[in-house]
Amino acid sequence: MWQRQDADLAASLAELSQLSNGAFGLTELLTRVAGMAVAAIPGADGAGLTLLEPHHADVIVKSTEFVRQIDDIQYSIGEGPCISAAATGRTVRSGSLGGDARWPRFGPRAGRLGVHSVLSLPLLSPAGVHGAMNVYAHGKNVFDARAEELGELFAVPAAISVLNAQILSQARRLATQLQAALTSRPVIDQAIGILRSRSGDTADQAFARLTTLSQTQHLKLTQVATTIVEQAAARARVRRTDQP
Structure with a gap:
């Protein structure tokens, strides 16, 4: 049995090593990693992955629909x-969620959905x-302890892949923002x-006025600026038309 488990882990790690961050968007890559975790950890029926994004909404993916309901x-x-694993940086394991005193509100609700075992691995x-x-x-x-061991072995390179994907996504996001800034300037x-x-x-002072208009009108700075320029251009056209 252990040989089969080791083979499954090796196959998942090999697939993980072949992931090309540039070939997938962040969400798709994380979803693939979650699917590999299911294959690598014995007994798993589904997996989800949460990526903490500073100053941005966290990215949450799942390998199957019931995981979405639980998460x-x-x-x-x-x-x-x-939440416990991310907060403590430690692996969390439970074999009876419905009666687990660590999560008195979450556990019973998960149990009623027919999900009783969990292994949470920090990245x-x-x-x-x-x-x-x-x-x-x-x-x-x-x-069991063996599943936890395999999960932790998988989580190490998974964290590296996830971190690389996050860095690439942030770089792409920044490039888009810079391009928008260059276009709008x-x-x-x-x-x-x-x-x-x-x-x-x-x-x-003029820029401060522009910023205030943006905030009070709940519009992007570029939209407010465009309106001012278009209105000025329209008035100039009217003046030229009125000239004899």
Whole structure:
């Protein structure tokens, strides 16, 4: 039996090593990692993965639908094995969620959905905890010490793949933001110039007025600036038309 388990782990690790971060979006790559965890850990019926994103919404994926239901419960009430694993940086295991005193609100609800066993593995790097991987089974006491050992062996390279994917996603996000800033800067400068010509304000004062308009109108700065420029252009066209 152990030979088969070792073979399953080896196969999952080999597949994990072949993942190309550039070939997949962040969510798709995390979903693939969750699926590999199911194959690597004996007894697993499904898995979910939560990636902590600083200054951005956490990314949560699942390998199958029942995992979504379970994870929705723990995140909605702020209690559960994944939250514990991410908070402590330690593996969390339970074979009877319905009666587990660590999660008095989450456990019974998971048990009523027919999910009784969980193995939550933190995704660790030298920089800290980046998230956690939840592996679930419907039966009771499915995950033993051996399953925990295999899970932790899988979680080490999984954390590296996840971290690399996160770094790439953040770099792509920043590049998009920078491109948007470069695209929007000319129209913002034009709007600042128009406001200065009307009021005699400095550039900083005109930009502050533009920012205030953006906040009060609940519009992006670029949208407000575009409106000011378009209105000024429309008035200029009217003046040219009215000239004899």
